[in-house]
Amino acid sequence: MNWLNSEAFSLFGQHIKWSDMIGNVIGLVALALGWRRSIWTWPAQFVSGLILFAAFATAHLSGSAGKQVVVMLVATYGFWQWNRGRQQAQDGSIAVRFATWRERGVLAGAAALGTLAVGGLFTAFPTLSWDPWPDAYIFVGTIVAMYAQARGMVEFWFAWLLVDLVGVPLNFANGFAFSGFVYVIYGALVLWGLRDWWLRSRAAAQPALEGAPA
Numbered sequence: 001m002n003w004l005n006s007e008a009f010s011l012f013g014q015h016i017k018w019s020d021m022i023g024n025v026i027g028l029v030a031l032a033l034g035w036r037r038s039i040w041t042w043p044a045q046f047v048s049g050l051i052l053f054a055a056f057a058t059a060h061l062s063g064s065a066g067k068q069v070v071v072m073l074v075a076t077y078g079f080w081q082w083n084r085g086r087q088q089a090q091d092g093s094i095a096v097r098f099a100t101w102r103e104r105g106v107l108a109g110a111a112a113l114g115t116l117a118v119g120g121l122f123t124a125f126p127t128l129s130w131d132p133w134p135d136a137y138i139f140v141g142t143i144v145a146m147y148a149q150a151r152g153m154v155e156f157w158f159a160w161l162l163v164d165l166v167g168v169p170l171n172f173a174n175g176f177a178f179s180g181f182v183y184v185i186y187g188a189l190v191l192w193g194l195r196d197w198w199l200r201s202r203a204a205a206q207p208a209l210e211g212a213p214a
Contacts, residue, residue, distance in 0.1 A: 019055030023048050024182040031160075031186060034149055035193035037094050042079035045146070046072050066128070067139045074143055078150035096197045099153040107144055107155065114140035134170045138163055154201050157194035160186065 030044035053068035082094045099107065115136050122132035129135040141163040148156035168183045 023052035039082045042075045046075040074146040081150045094152050096152045097201050099155045111144045134166050154197045157190050160190045
């Protein structure tokens, strides 16, 4: 598996690794499939996590490898959740909605407490991460975003935007340049996906409003 961490090519003075390129291209496809509300977003995320896990484990980046294990677990949950609820929308795909204020509070609280816990763990064991707190923020933010996506919440796009704000500079700093470039593309896809899910959630709520008693 050493070839995964070998150089594929150079771009703008940055050395692009095969694992970084393949894993993140598949991750990009997974995000696009999520935008289209396709259940295949979850197998794609699982494969992306598997490739990146192998790459990070080979490079002895235990924290990043551990993150990919969690990504694969959440991808499995997401596939189960969407497969169970895929008939909720009229077109046979997953129905999307805005989270309730209680759900938003739970997501925000889990993100904050999770970041503190993981950041503390990474700080106590420096071999797990080169950048404990930014890495913990991305680690937990990714899990929260994927969970919200599994539940069909529009807020998952906002979570991805917040992850991107830290993920882009962190990946460039750690030598995973292709991840940095892909995160920029993620940002554009997130904005388009946010608009699409936002409009769909409003359209889904409209019939209920029209049928409500005056």
